[in-house]
Amino acid sequence: MFTTTQWSTLSAQAQAALLMRPAIADNETLSEQVCDIISQVRDKGDETLLALTKKFDGIALSELTVSQQQVKQAVASLSESRLAALEKAYSQIKSFHQAQTLQEISVETSPGVVCQLKSEAIDSVGLYIPAGTAPLPSTVLMLGVPAQIANCRRRVLVSPPDSAGNIAPEVLAAAKLCGIEEIYAVGGAQAIAALALGTDSIAPVNKVFGPGNSYVTEAKKQLSQQVPGFAIDMPAGPSEVLVLADETANAQFVAADLLSQAEHGSDSQVVLVATNNQIIEQVQAATLAQLSQLSRKEIAKASLTHARFILVDSIEEAVEVSNQYAPEHLIVQTQSPRDLVGKLRNAGSIFLGKYTPESAGDYASGTNHVLPTYGYSKVVSSLSLADFSRRYTVQEISQQGLAALAPCLIELTDAEGLDAHQRAVTIRLDGQED
Numbered sequence: 001m002f003t004t005t006q007w008s009t010l011s012a013q014a015q016a017a018l019l020m021r022p023a024i025a026d027n028e029t030l031s032e033q034v035c036d037i038i039s040q041v042r043d044k045g046d047e048t049l050l051a052l053t054k055k056f057d058g059i060a061l062s063e064l065t066v067s068q069q070q071v072k073q074a075v076a077s078l079s080e081s082r083l084a085a086l087e088k089a090y091s092q093i094k095s096f097h098q099a100q101t102l103q104e105i106s107v108e109t110s111p112g113v114v115c116q117l118k119s120e121a122i123d124s125v126g127l128y129i130p131a132g133t134a135p136l137p138s139t140v141l142m143l144g145v146p147a148q149i150a151n152c153r154r155r156v157l158v159s160p161p162d163s164a165g166n167i168a169p170e171v172l173a174a175a176k177l178c179g180i181e182e183i184y185a186v187g188g189a190q191a192i193a194a195l196a197l198g199t200d201s202i203a204p205v206n207k208v209f210g211p212g213n214s215y216v217t218e219a220k221k222q223l224s225q226q227v228p229g230f231a232i233d234m235p236a237g238p239s240e241v242l243v244l245a246d247e248t249a250n251a252q253f254v255a256a257d258l259l260s261q262a263e264h265g266s267d268s269q270v271v272l273v274a275t276n277n278q279i280i281e282q283v284q285a286a287t288l289a290q291l292s293q294l295s296r297k298e299i300a301k302a303s304l305t306h307a308r309f310i311l312v313d314s315i316e317e318a319v320e321v322s323n324q325y326a327p328e329h330l331i332v333q334t335q336s337p338r339d340l341v342g343k344l345r346n347a348g349s350i351f352l353g354k355y356t357p358e359s360a361g362d363y364a365s366g367t368n369h370v371l372p373t374y375g376y377s378k379v380v381s382s383l384s385l386a387d388f389s390r391r392y393t394v395q396e397i398s399q400q401g402l403a404a405l406a407p408c409l410i411e412l413t414d415a416e417g418l419d420a421h422q423r424a425v426t427i428r429l430d431g432q433e434d
Ligand SMILES: NC(=O)c1ccc[n+]([C@@H]2O[C@H](COP(=O)([O-])OP(=O)(O)OC[C@H]3O[C@@H](n4cnc5c(N)ncnc54)[C@H](O)[C@@H]3O)[C@@H](O)[C@H]2O)c1
Pocket: 033, 056, 057, 129, 130, 131, 132, 133, 134, 136, 139, 160, 187, 188, 189, 190, 211, 212, 213, 214, 215, 216, 236, 237, 238, 239, 264, 265, 267, 268, 328, 369, 370, 371, 372, 373
């Protein structure tokens, strides 16, 4: 089922082709489909949301809003151990995100010239929780905790209902922990369109967060380009993991890590880059053996059709491949994984050593699991507290401060030929108020 490719035998073009993401292949059709969904939501609002929920989620709802009574019942239906696990994850994530609180800055850049950097919570945020193939309460915590710490006034959760019309009780319980009270049972591109454009039931928000399948990701992209003042977090699409291994790696652990992301969706991609062919063969065998025991084996199997097994000549070459691929998650199972940290430039989140499975970061180590995919980890950061606020500057200049800065301002306004800018400075220099 698997093939192994030796990196150094490929041309640069073949190397780039080998590292292509699967979900990008059919981009044009996807873009048209999502464009069509957005215009339907624009034209018919809630009517479209209900119709598409029937079409894609298989349930004819009469109401999109999830009531607090439903939330209460959902929480009551969960076992104590389930609730305790959610609370433990909540507190781990809170601990790491609380520590990210930005310090305000105030600098007197020259005497009498004071510049400040301040931040303000984004007023209204939409939190998308995927649930097409598996409801993800962990994602509620990853989005809801920083939104709560940042103190965003309006926090709106959307998630597709199951075929009985419900959102998973764990998702609702996690929302309660994060103090989220506005919840709608709608998913896919149509949910993102509702959050960006607004409908009768869903008021628009300023920014949408959250991962999702290709439809969700494409909708976020299109709407952020179309709707002025509407922002998105990042392109967080189908999950990816790259494992970098040397001969000391544990093949069973590596196989388990690859499968943990392959089971997310048929468009997820898993990559093994190893310095040792024997490890690759062992991982391939272990992957097949473990695959057969999974409840989501069909999904994982489909994802494994675009798995990549790459043999490299050295750790340095492995680092180059990883930097070129720029994975969402990067697991390092080598003799001295910590030594590679500064060299591994492009990854959403790095997991060092044998005992750091990606699953820990997915749920409860404390780091955020919403991470850039499609190679965007070259330029986009992992989700953090800062994404839920905006930074702005304040400045205040005394009369003496302006007098001292004026020669610089006059020279530069001259250089740009902007007289009115210059006058706004010189008019103040004689100290006359009128
Ligand atoms: N990058 C990250 O940080 C991260 C985190 C968690 C999950 N993920 C990814 O999120 C994704 C979740 O995907 P999912 O499908 O399970 O849930 P989802 O909620 O993202 O998508 C389900 C919705 O997609 C829409 N849809 C399905 N088929 C469609 C079609 N043919 N046309 C138009 N719309 C359609 C439906 O409205 C459905 O409700 C996975 O790919 C997973 O890898 C990524």
